Amino acid sequence: MLFVLAAFACTTTSKAQVSVGVNINIGNQPEWGPAGYDDAEYYYIPDIETYYYVPRRQFVYLSGNRWIFSASLPPRYAHYNLYSGYKVVLTDHQPYRQHHSHKVKYVKYKNYRNKQVVIKHKHDNGKHKGHYKQKGNGKRHGKGRH
Secondary structure, X not given: OHHHHHHHHXXXXXXXXXXXXXXXXXXXXXXXXXXXXXXXXXXXXXXXXXXXXXXXXXXXXXXOOEEEEEOOOOHHHOOOOOOOOOOEEEOOOXXXXXXXXXXXXOHHHOOOOOOOOEOOXXXXXXXXXXXXXXXXXXXEEEOOOO
């Protein structure tokens, strides 16, 4: 009987340990996402007024009066370069509900091209050939397309 109780306790402990890691989205960040944010839940992309929900890998955008959740960008932005546009990291739950506020607050990041380090590139060999230059304040700023 003692053996059965010990086995049950170990099983329960193992399940609890596994479930703790489920909420961490390390590794789920898209390649075009900003570097240094392993726990981001949403990105807001001011250029196209669209959100990206990291855990489900879905874009969230307004169509008429409805919020659409989609695996792809809105059709009107299908050719938008996700690597070059600025992404605002948001940790709010359902931040699109404060869309009007975000639209006003983050308008300064519209057309803020290539000034944010992305997590990695598909063909990144570690040599950026001058695309990222270190500035005096320690922040990286993009230069040119990559």
